[in-house]
Amino acid sequence: MAAPEHLFVWEGDFGLPSVSTDCLTVLAYAQFAGAPLKVHKISNPWRSPSGSLPALKTNQNETLTRPSDIIIHLRKQKFNADYDLSAKEGADSLAFISLIEEKLLPALIYWSWVDSKNFVDVTRRWFADHMPFPLSLVLPGRMHRYQNERLRLLRGEDLLEPEENLEKELFRDAAECMNLLSQRLGQHKFFFGESPCSLDAFVFGHLAPVLKIKFPNSKLQQHLQSLENLSGFCSNILQLYFPRTGPAPPPMRPSPRPAPSASDDGDHVPHKRRKQLLSVLVAMGAMLSYAVLTGLLSISLHQRGALEEPPDEEPEEPETHEQEHER
Amino acid sequence: MSLAAEAFVSQMAGKIPFIHVGNQVVSELGPIVQFTKAKGHSLSDSLDDVQRAEMKAYMELVNNMLLTAELYIQWCDDATAAEITRPRYSSPYSWPLCLVLAYQKQWEVRKKMNAIGWGGKSLEQVYEDVSQCCQALSQRLGTQPYFFNKQPTELDALVFGHLFTILTTRLTSTELAERVKSYSNLLSFCRRIEQTYFEDKSS
DSSP, X not given: OOOOEEEEEEOOBTTBSOSSHHHHHHHHHHHHHTOOEEEEEESOGGGSTTSSSXXXXXXXXXXXXXXXXXXXXXXXXXXXXXXXXXXXXXXXXXXXXXXXXXXXXXXXXIIIIISHHHIIIIIHHHHHHHSOHHHHHHHHHHHHHHHHHHHHHHHTOSSOOOHHHHHHHHHHHHHHHHHHHHHHHTTOSSSSTTSOOHHHHHHHXXXXXXXXXXXXXXXXXXXXXXXXXXXXXXXXXXXXXXXXXXXXXOTTOOXXXXXXXXXXXXXXXXXXXXXXXXXXXXXXXXXXXXHHHHTSSOOOOOOOOTTSOSOOHHHHHHHHHHHHHHO | OOHHHHHHHHHHHOSSSEEEEXXXXXXXXXXXXXXXXXXXXXXXXTSOXXXXXXXXXXXHHIIIIIIHHHHHHHHTSHHHIIIIIHHHHHTTSOTTHXXXXXXXXXHHHHHHHHHTTOTTOOHHHHHHHHHHHHHHHHHHHTTSSBTBBTBOOHHHHHHHHHHHHHHHSOOSOSHHHXXXXXXXXXXXXXXXXXXXXXXXXXX
């Protein structure tokens, strides 16, 4: 049995095993196919072997980043969730995955990264809180620019249109896509039969964040919630294949918290104590150095103490002289 | 309509294909289909919900894979770009504008390929993707005359357009056309549509 390969993904939150669509797709497929992967949940993309997430480091020392490449690789390793599909079902899978990438993905990018209220209140805040210190100042902005450019290129336009029209068009396409998926799913548990396949992984990866992450501008979420079979599909997969992720904070945290409610999610900042201590130290250091440099505070060197240098005969002489004078 | 007027209208629409009806100009496949539907002519009315979902999904598959592959081969394959695409694209313009515009378009297309994850693909991988897409279409078509049995729909029009272009456009290598030809039911599908709908006019 070959050694398990390493998969690097974004951390989870909001009841999801990961906050990124591509990472969720790969995680779901690995669960469906029973692939034994060592999953590293990180919040620093620079620690991943390719600089971006998701990333799979294979046993042949290759690094794969696209979900479709990772799935093809797992299939070659005999972890194939599409084994039972007929040729026609395989073709349908491919078609529906294309539908999701053309119609739903641009709307997801817009809702998380381009809509200003959503970006500032939720997306940027989450990444800035979860990334380590110097990166949290730089990377969210860079990711924002990358996603904006990606949306523009996906739509094939020179400039993004004014926001209202763009939002309406994207919402219309996304809603149509979700309706089509809902019609195709019908009352079945999964898209093809009783066990899930790669299409289920892609649908889950794209819809679960919409279902779980609460944005101020929540048109997409409301539409998804109105399609009961699709929202039931996502919740079902979360329950069956990712049972340990829930709205409660992860069990590793030592400090006991009161019963978690949805509003607590915003307060769950990692390394809170360390960050507080660091900021207090930096502030005190800044104040002290300002005081010393401007002369508000002067430090006298005539103190006796354990830290004094042993050969202190010379400084003592004037003191003894003074003492004699006083006498 | 004279050629000059056509060119003027095409510039207004910005995109081809377009239809010009009275005062209106409608461009690109999606809007044209909607326009004709509003006028009471629709090919997909007889489909049920599940079939319509499948039709839209397959249309996106064609857009996602075939269209992107065609763009890639035209602009990202150095041999084809240099011999065929850049000269053709820059032919209406004088020098040096033609060079500038051609390279600008190439750069723009390459950026798009990177954004959708096709930047790292080799030509062989792109041919593989086209084969995969054709295989999916071939399996869906099976032995039926059209994708949804007896009547052609928007999907048939889209697939015909792309496959016919691939089969008849001269490129630096015939690999792409050969790959499409290996699916005999797709080849006969294209021939059938060409004979039924296009050769009538000329005969």
